[in-house]
Amino acid sequence: MSLETLADEIESTYNGLDSSVSVELDGETRHELAMLIAALDPDEADELVRRAVHGLFQTTVETGRLDFHLRAGYDVTYDEYLSGMTFDEMTGADQYPQLDDERRYQF
Structure with a gap:
């Protein structure tokens, strides 16, 4: 594959994602999210999910x-x-x- 293939795939996936992605949570994830909401007191739980994606991306790049x-x-x-x-x-x-x-x- 190539750089052009990657760029096309990213664009296609980006366009396929709508602004509200629905994710099912298992018990452990639900508990961890509840703990983070209690500790960090965000405006919405969605904000923590956005932060989690940014954090995972940054860690993946840095490592x-x-x-x-x-x-x-x-x-x-x-x-x-x-x-x-x-x-x-x-x-x-x-x-x-x-x-x-x-x-x-x-x-």
Whole structure:
């Protein structure tokens, strides 16, 4: 896969998500959410869910897990996605022809 495939898939998924995503909570998650609501006193429980998504995203980026999964699935990194270019495109490495090692030193 490629950078273009990743960008298309993100756009498609983004457009498919509506503003109110419904999530079923198991007992443990419900208990943890109730504890956070009691401790942090947000205006709405939805605010904590938004924070949780931001926190998970940040942790995934900082630990390198996002890059690992993007490289495995799309052969790009998050930085490449943000810049809109692969590393080879940024450095110009994809502009030069591949060397033929068998004929390299022949005249």
